[in-house]
Amino acid sequence: MTTDPRHATLLPVRCLACGADSVAGSVRCAACGRSLRPGVLTAIVVVHLVASQVVAPLAVVGAYLQTSPLAAALLAVAAVVEIATIVVLVNLLRGRYWAWLAIQVRWELDIVACLVAGAALLTIIPPWQAVAVTAAGVALKVACWVYLHKDRVKTFSCVGARGGWFFKASLYAALAVWLVVALTPLVWLVAASLKNSDDLFHYTFFPPPSHLSAENFERLFGSPNLALNEVRDWPGLAAKLEGAAKAEPDSLGKSIWQALDPGGREKLTDAARAGKVSPDEERLLLGVLNVVLARPDLFRPEQFLGLKLRAEAQPLVERFGVDLPRDEAHRLNRFVLEVAYPQEVARAVLPIPFGRYVVNSLFIAGVTVLIQIFFSSLGGFALAKYEFRFKGIILVVMLATMMIPGQVMLAPLYELIYKMRLTDSHLGLIVPSIVSVFGMWLFRQSMLQIPDELLEAGRMDGCTEFGLYWNIALPVSRPMIGAFCLFAFMGSWNSFLWPQIILHTQELFTIPIGLNQMVGTYSQQYGMMMAGTLLAILPVMVLFLVFQREFISGLTAGAVKG
């Protein structure tokens, strides 16, 4: 029988099937030959470990979020007690006998921790829930304790057995957990961009297929300037407003509604019901919408872009009080977005030239990539294959610049670009990124491997120095070009701070800047923002899929070798 020497100090292992004892660390039962790999007992231990080591910290976080410091502190104490015991388990797995004894004490400690946590829960959730949770926790622990004492089985040594099915399964499970964490936001992004504004609140992920809509994308690419006065369903709108005002006795929506004078209100409702809204009434209704929608222009005039009817909204703003606290404004916002028609509201704002942004971004990224590849590889070639004075110093300086945060250069760079009169132009974006130190370094690394004989042979055949670079060095470092392509593209495509500083004209905006502007202006248009984000990350994702291997090896090549 194979025996693992490191478990020799443990007590014998009892087979759960036939009850015979085997030498500690045995893989199979000496009596019946069954596998001694973890069974029920291990499952209990693992469930308990997860419960205490994952759930307890989560509970602390939860209490913190609920701004209940007392509960958080109590839970933290409980969690510390719990987590401290994991050390015991670890030691146990390493085959120390005293640790096994310590675990007997552990359960009692655990029950204490559980009770403390229960006390904490009392302060944040309804008492019966707290009692129930605590009781369940204590019961679980008591059950474990009883089970252990009943059987006096010492099969803990098997928990982490390498290569066993249990080991493999838990490994896959751990990987799967992060897989879910990593991918869920992206999947959610896709889902959110395919939902209309109502469904965004109703479905966590994808709505039923019939509800899927490309509406967000249509709006992004500037469906024509539909103004609010093209709202068709006035009766529905009025009914919704009224209904919400009735449903919530003290809602802000109701107070808005009531702030209109009663006669006008009735007239408005009637008119809306009949579908015949006079221009004045329409303006009033829209004004209500606008006040509620217009958080940006209430509080940050400079962020106000293209909301129509702004002048009409002013009297209403004054009537309802300009000094709405920010929180209230948010609540108002939400109220109307739920109640009224978000689509129409959104269409009241000017279309976004998103297509323009895409073109701009593609143009800048394309040009930058081409220029960077050319200059970086040329520089890398020179640094790899030629000897010249100060080469050592240049290399050191290059490394140093890679370590210094780029923000240091922002101010002087801005001044330079300003003096060159390149602000608010695409050239101002392209010029500073002509040379990539990182790229030069990458190309140097890959071109160092070109044998000198090859270049010599080229020279003998009458090739110019540039020809050597063009015909020999560049083709040889093709994989690096693939990787660097992606680096450069991502760098340009994702860059935000510099374009944000340089660009002022909307026509010139790149996608990040455009999206940022949308965040400021259309902060409630989640679906549209998600659609924009999705479109923005798609190209990079596709490129990454294509160049994945080169990219990762390029990323890590320098690191592992150096």
Add this chain to the structure above:
Amino acid sequence: MIKSLVLAFFITSGPKSQVFAGFSNFAFMLTDASFGKAVVNTAVFALFSVFLQLPLSLGLALLLNAKFLRMRGLFRFAFFAPSVVGSVFVGVLFSVIFAPRLGLLNQVLSWMALVPANTAWLQKAHLVMPALVITALWMYVGFNMIYFLAALQAVDKNLYDAAAVDGADAIQRFRHVTLPGIKPVAILVVVMSTIGSFQLFELAYLMLQNTAGPEQAGLTVVMYLYQKGFEAGDLGYASVVGWTLALGVLVVSLGQLALAGTWKKAT
């Protein structure tokens, strides 16, 4: 030639404005409460993101390095994918994920009865930093993991067998074979991710809708630099802040390298 242009930026940059200001920029920076706030926020963010990200990345890398693992490519791709998304877009995405009621996080957490569904993460001062740390965690764990994984794959497999024969258990093997093997890369990753966290800007700026968040809870040093230099227009002051940041980064990375040096002697 081009290189010298890059260098020129360095030489010309320094504390300066239209009027010679002497050290008043420095003095103002040191007494400005917002700057203090920004430094504290940035340090807290760096601390948490490094201490949460790296162990998790290393753990995932260790798991991914398992011999028998299938679909390694799939896992690697999925883990790495978040870091391909630019931080601007992550900022927009997560500003919605953290939104009250419809946000993914609230929907999940309220389903688990941990928080009420209308928790406004980005509007409460004490929740802004956790939100930023969580986002950075999501984004950069896979990125750091790639480095660890590459390092792990470069560790000589025979060493493990030798250690196993000598009776070293899993933890001992990790401490005495794996750790020394990946140490250079580990140091690199620590330094890199610290530098990266010090430069936090886009993520916070986009998530907080172009503000510093409630009570400036999301103000970072670079955001401060941007506000002072490009929203208020004081370029000289911006470069002072920039140099301070560079100095801070330099000191911290040197400190880390020194620590790594002592660790080297210890093992």
